Amino acid sequence: MDKFTGKVWVLGDDIDTDIIIPTEYLALKTVEDMAPYAFSPLRPELASKIKPGDIIVAGKNFGCGSSREQAPEIIKTLGVKCVIAKSFARIFFRNSINNGLLLIESGQLHDVVTEGDKVTVTINKCIEHNGNEYPIAALPQNLVDIINAGGLVKAMRKLNGLD
Amino acid sequence: MGMTIAEKIIAAAAGVESVKPGDIHTVELDRLMSNDGTTHLTIDMYNNLKKPHIADVNKLVWIVDHNVPCDSVKTAASHKKMRDFAKANGIKFYEGAGVCHQVMMENHVTSGELIFGADSHTCAYGAVGAFGTGVGCTDYLYAMVTGHSWLLVPETLRFNLTGKLNKGVTARDLILTIIGQIGANGANYMAMEFGGEGLKTLNMSDRISICNLCVEAGAKTALMEVDDITIGYLKEHGRKPKHSFKSDDDAKFAKVYDIDLATIKPIVAKPHFVDSVVDAKECVGIHIDEAFLGSCNNGRIEDLRAGAAIIKGKKVHPLVRFLVVPASAAVYKQALDEGIIDTFMEAGAIVMNPNCSVCWGSCQGVIGENEVLISTGTRNFKGRAGHKDSFVYLASSETVTASAIKGEIATADMV
Numbered sequence: 217m218d219k220f221t222g223k224v225w226v227l228g229d230d231i232d233t234d235i236i237i238p239t240e241y242l243a244l245k246t247v248e249d250m251a252p253y254a255f256s257p258l259r260p261e262l263a264s265k266i267k268p269g270d271i272i273v274a275g276k277n278f279g280c281g282s283s284r285e286q287a288p289e290i291i292k293t294l295g296v297k298c299v300i301a302k303s304f305a306r307i308f309f310r311n312s313i314n315n316g317l318l319l320i321e322s323g324q325l326h327d328v329v330t331e332g333d334k335v336t337v338t339i340n341k342c343i344e345h346n347g348n349e350y351p352i353a354a355l356p357q358n359l360v361d362i363i364n365a366g367g368l369v370k371a372m373r374k375l376n377g378l379d
Numbered sequence: 380m381g382m383t384i385a386e387k388i389i390a391a392a393a394g395v396e397s398v399k400p401g402d403i404h405t406v407e408l409d410r411l412m413s414n415d416g417t418t419h420l421t422i423d424m425y426n427n428l429k430k431p432h433i434a435d436v437n438k439l440v441w442i443v444d445h446n447v448p449c450d451s452v453k454t455a456a457s458h459k460k461m462r463d464f465a466k467a468n469g470i471k472f473y474e475g476a477g478v479c480h481q482v483m484m485e486n487h488v489t490s491g492e493l494i495f496g497a498d499s500h501t502c503a504y505g506a507v508g509a510f511g512t513g514v515g516c517t518d519y520l521y522a523m524v525t526g527h528s529w530l531l532v533p534e535t536l537r538f539n540l541t542g543k544l545n546k547g548v549t550a551r552d553l554i555l556t557i558i559g560q561i562g563a564n565g566a567n568y569m570a571m572e573f574g575g576e577g578l579k580t581l582n583m584s585d586r587i588s589i590c591n592l593c594v595e596a597g598a599k600t601a602l603m604e605v606d607d608i609t610i611g612y613l614k615e616h617g618r619k620p621k622h623s624f625k626s627d628d629d630a631k632f633a634k635v636y637d638i639d640l641a642t643i644k645p646i647v648a649k650p651h652f653v654d655s656v657v658d659a660k661e662c663v664g665i666h667i668d669e670a671f672l673g674s675c676n677n678g679r680i681e682d683l684r685a686g687a688a689i690i691k692g693k694k695v696h697p698l699v700r701f702l703v704v705p706a707s708a709a710v711y712k713q714a715l716d717e718g719i720i721d722t723f724m725e726a727g728a729i730v731m732n733p734n735c736s737v738c739w740g741s742c743q744g745v746i747g748e749n750e751v752l753i754s755t756g757t758r759n760f761k762g763r764a765g766h767k768d769s770f771v772y773l774a775s776s777e778t779v780t781a782s783a784i785k786g787e788i789a790t791a792d793m794v
Contacts, residue, residue: 230563230564230652232758232760232761234740234758234760234761234762234763235760235761235762238740238762238767239739239740239741239763240740240741240745240765242416242741243446243451243453243454243457243741244453245453256762256767257761257762257767258761258767260767276564277563277564277567277597280563280564280597281499281758281760282416282498282499282739283416283417283497283498283499283513283514283515284416284417284515285417285420285515285516285517286417286420303564303567305564305567305597306567306568306597306599307499307513307514307515307594310514310515310518311514311515311517311518314515314517314518315515315517367517368517368518368521369424369427369428369517369520373429376429378429
């Protein structure tokens with residue numbers, strides 16, 4: 217996962233957990249059942265258009281609101297490689313790592329990117345877009361291990377030799 | 380180097396002398412609250428562990444409040460899973476007793492504790508000076524199995540309160556004003572701490588209302604100084620503080636805000652963001668279809684009294700559904716004793732059992748396409764209360780009740 221390129225979907229500021237997965241779909245049995253309704257209050261077509269490996273780019277405070285862990289799970293289920301935002305809400309940030317969804321903070325990318333563009337992410341180094349490089353912060357190795365394992369529970373199972 | 384309340388609680392829970400913002404510590408948790416929003420997911424993960432066990436079952440409190448009573452077969456299955464697991468493992472379990480945070484405040488939380496809740500509004504516990512913070516079900520599971528977790532020590536925003544709220548202005552107007560000022564991520568990753576002479580004019584219900592909403596500014600936790608009102612509240616509920624912390628004189632704050640309570644006015648948060656606040660007068664006349672008085676933010680006896688005083692002898696507008704939902708069974712019983720439920724029913728309100736109700740857009744009172752709700756709930760996100768194309772305005776108990784009477788947004792002085 218050191219370096220990857222993906223097509224970008226662009227969202228705005230304050231994308232809340234009720235946008236990511238509205239309450240009425242939380243009663244569905246699995247996150248796979250819920251995934252088609254991701255982002256539906258804002259962009260009903262989006263979940264069906266996202267392809268594995270795509271990247272979501274958003275403004276500030278992505279994931280604000282509820283502690284519902286289905287939110288990062290569903291984004292991951294859609295195959296989204298990572299979310300790049302100006303900032304993330306803190307509960308969502310922890311939940312994402314715990315579910316193996318990579319989050320990257322970038323104060324600049326959102327201002328210059330257009331939906332459909334391609335960006336290349338080099339972990340712990342930078343994002344490349346249209347020939348420009350935007351530096352990103354390094355992730356501690358233990359968090360990289362959790363994300364690579366697919367989440368905290370899977371990482372613990374791996375650590376204990378169960379998987 | 381002095382410490383803030385948040386730093387002192389983390390230091391105590393980590394068993395170290397001092398901590399500073401940015402440090403990461405392993406902390407012992409005092410309590411672990413979970414509700415029917417996500418507990419079924421926690422149980423699924425728990426059952427998938429090699430040697431599942433609970434570190435200290437006495438720390439766990441499980442509360443069915445989001446969809447109670449059940450509205451579907453799917454929900455019934457999820458509740459049954461939670462109920463059966465709680466029974467089999469001896470976990471303290473409530474169902475129908477009220478909204479989780481109100482039940483926790485009435486029965487469990489005390490000053491100086493460090494509490495994880497699998498619900499974002501767990502920061503409400505700061506009203507008695509407890510460090511409550513919302514987590515997802517994986518973090519919850521880890522704490523349930525090990526008894527501890529890791530926490531990054533947050534920076535603290537300090538709010539010095541002076542003066543007194545004017546008549547018709549509430550603690551909810553205060554916190555909505557603050558969220559409007561600092562923004563929906565203005566306290567992201569941070570603690571919000573409240574103190575000063577003005578705090579002494581706010582009762583426990585006011586304090587819960589303020590702390591509860593701090594997550595809408597992104598806060599990790601909210602904390603209030605422990606004083607005579609805190610000690611009185613705990614005593615009334617048969618509890619004593621674990622610690623009674625105040626920030627040291629030389630504690631370091633990321634920013635200090637001085638707020639004169641007398642300057643606060645009735646506020647409305649417009650769709651679809653909690654920080655989209657305006658003077659309530661700017662919204663007067665906006666048509667509404669439904670009004671909601673309830674939630675962990677404003678379903679306490681003080682809120683019901685405020686609403687009843689306004690609606691007594693008047694009627695709910697014929698085209699409005701006015702939902703009144705006491706935050707707990709204890710509040711409901713008190714309201715019955717005081718004749719408040721009679722007042723609401725005579726006015727034509729729909730009085731319901733304690734639960735999260737339309738605040739989270741499930742189970743009861745969901746609104747349809749293009750409908751407008753005025754609410755004392757916690758959030759007004761797009762689609763939060765029902766249809767994706769519906770609209771939620773947030774306001775105080777007083778403004779919500781006045782609006783239910785007028786059929787359009789109105790303040791208490793207009794009815």
